[in-house]
Amino acid sequence: MMAFQSYRRGALAFALAVLTGCGAAPMKDMPMAPQMAEQVDAGMAAPADAPVSAEMDAAPVPMAAGATGPRPAAPSPPGMPAPPPKSGGPAPKSAPATAPRGAKEPASAKNPAAPGVEQMIIFTGGLDLEVDKGEFGEKLHDAIDLAVEHGGYIGGQTDNSVTLRVPSSHFRAVMRKLEKLGDVLHRSVNAQDVSEQYFDLQVRLKSLLATRDRLQKFLDRAKTIDEVLRVEQELTRLNTQIDQLQGRMRFLSAQSAYSTITVALRARPEPPKEIVKREEKKVKPPPPPPPPPPRTISMPIPWLSDVNLDGLLSLGRK
Amino acid sequence: MKRLILSLVIAAQAVACTPGLEVDAPDGFAELEEQKRYDYRATNAEGVVLGVRRKKNDPQGDLAFWSGALDAHLRRSGYEAVEAHDVTTKDGIKGKQIRYHRKHEGRQHHYWVTVFVTGDQVVTVEAGGDEAFFGDQEKAIQRAIKGLELG
Numbered sequence: 001m002m003a004f005q006s007y008r009r010g011a012l013a014f015a016l017a018v019l020t021g022c023g024a025a026p027m028k029d030m031p032m033a034p035q036m037a038e039q040v041d042a043g044m045a046a047p048a049d050a051p052v053s054a055e056m057d058a059a060p061v062p063m064a065a066g067a068t069g070p071r072p073a074a075p076s077p078p079g080m081p082a083p084p085p086k087s088g089g090p091a092p093k094s095a096p097a098t099a100p101r102g103a104k105e106p107a108s109a110k111n112p113a114a115p116g117v118e119q120m121i122i123f124t125g126g127l128d129l130e131v132d133k134g135e136f137g138e139k140l141h142d143a144i145d146l147a148v149e150h151g152g153y154i155g156g157q158t159d160n161s162v163t164l165r166v167p168s169s170h171f172r173a174v175m176r177k178l179e180k181l182g183d184v185l186h187r188s189v190n191a192q193d194v195s196e197q198y199f200d201l202q203v204r205l206k207s208l209l210a211t212r213d214r215l216q217k218f219l220d221r222a223k224t225i226d227e228v229l230r231v232e233q234e235l236t237r238l239n240t241q242i243d244q245l246q247g248r249m250r251f252l253s254a255q256s257a258y259s260t261i262t263v264a265l266r267a268r269p270e271p272p273k274e275i276v277k278r279e280e281k282k283v284k285p286p287p288p289p290p291p292p293p294p295r296t297i298s299m300p301i302p303w304l305s306d307v308n309l310d311g312l313l314s315l316g317r318k
Numbered sequence: 319m320k321r322l323i324l325s326l327v328i329a330a331q332a333v334a335c336t337p338g339l340e341v342d343a344p345d346g347f348a349e350l351e352e353q354k355r356y357d358y359r360a361t362n363a364e365g366v367v368l369g370v371r372r373k374k375n376d377p378q379g380d381l382a383f384w385s386g387a388l389d390a391h392l393r394r395s396g397y398e399a400v401e402a403h404d405v406t407t408k409d410g411i412k413g414k415q416i417r418y419h420r421k422h423e424g425r426q427h428h429y430w431v432t433v434f435v436t437g438d439q440v441v442t443v444e445a446g447g448d449e450a451f452f453g454d455q456e457k458a459i460q461r462a463i464k465g466l467e468l469g
Contacts, residue, residue: 303373304391306355309420309429309446312369315350315361 120198120252123171123259124190129182133267136160139181143263150174152258161264171259178263185266194252201252205245212238339372339441340467344458366447366455368462373440384440385414385433392418397429405432407466413441415463419449428452430459436468 131139140162144154150173152166166174179187212235219231339357343349347360347368358370379387393399397418405413413434420427429446443466445459446452 299387299391300377301387303371304387307371307388307391307431307442307444308395309397309418309422309427309444311355312359312367312429312444312446313365313422313427315359315367 119193120195120256121168122192122194122252122255123168124192125171125175125259125261126186126188127175127178127184127261127263128186128266129179129263130185130266130268131182136265136267139265140263142181143178146174146177147261155260160266161262164261164263165258166261168257168259171261174261178261181263182265183268194256198249198252201245201249205242205249208238208242208245212242339370339469341368341370342462342465344368344455344462346455346458362447362451362455364447364451366451366459367445368459369444370466371442371444373442375435375438375440379435379440381412381414381433381435384435385416388431388433388442389416392416392431396420405460405463407434407468408464409467411436411466411468413443413463420446422448425449432463434466434468439468441466441468 129139136159140157140160143162143164144157147153147164147166150166150170152164152170152174155163155165157163164174175187175189215231215235215238219228219235222228222231341358341360343360344362346362347366348362349358349360353359353369355371356369357372359367360369361367375384389399397420399416399418401417403415403417405415407413411434413432415430415432418429418431420429426449427446428449430444432443432445434441434443443463445455445463447455
């Protein structure tokens, strides 16, 4: 009997070790596996009709992050937003950067590095425009209207800048139109290809989901509370990792679907005041010299001094 | 002795009669006798005075010269010229009338100086008085100036 129990424990430990070892990297570091192997009852071992090796063979081959080379297209993970369509329809994961300049951006593009995988590129644009100081409000409204016309929306705004989110397929067209709102002082475009990152996340997610399914089966067969607690603890860890991966994938999907364009306005510089003053001085003639003092006329006419109001009104004078 | 008496009589007549100058005093004005600086002077009860001088046209000048000389003299003395008019006597002699304002004993006064030049003579007609009384006499003074007979 004791020998049988030892055999069961060994089998369970082997199964857990294989399960946790075949997933993503974090699963390899799972410290619970050896302990569980020692404590789990031999009854938890996989049945003969469901060999672990068979399950492992059926699971997709995981690839380490950063690996290159052809990869199979991963199916849509449950609970996730629809992944980028392979072709047709509104594709957030378009590739305007790879399209010929001047050509209309394709709705989607295949990743040449990973055949069968959509390209996911996050576009970020920046424009510093010089406009008249009094036109800030009007130009910002024009920029927002432009984004809305192309199916975008406003992501943020200050007194002299606005952050726009526009569909990636309209990125270049919107940039070209925004450049006409003023004199371009600085222009920047950044394209970050996250297709590979997204694909790696997909693979890791699929692997974790498969592991979770297998642990779920172990949980159904658990006979002791200790076994249940141990497996549930592992399930909790797996679910946390799955949630993190799904969140990251949602973020990448959203970022690649809409590009970010930041438009910053600068006021046109006014001419230096000193120059203005000098020009004004040139225009204005110098003030005329003060008029000379009135010339004193000394007429040789004595009676002129008698002509005055006082003399006229002095009736007593003879 | 007889010659001396005759000479004095003739001289007295020459001064008193001011030959060639006739002025019709405005209504309400009384002519003042025994004038030295004026050939004619009259005043009304409110102190509005009309005075006439007749001087030799020396240096020989026309109406512009004498009106200009008088105006320059009065302006330098602080008189404020407010108006200038051309006037003509009933005999057709043209003259220039310049009107001034002047503070006199703390009161605003009006002072008109009218100049005529008749060949070898320069005739000045002065009229002045307190602003409160002068306005009532303006028309009468104008009539008197136009009625001058300068000879």
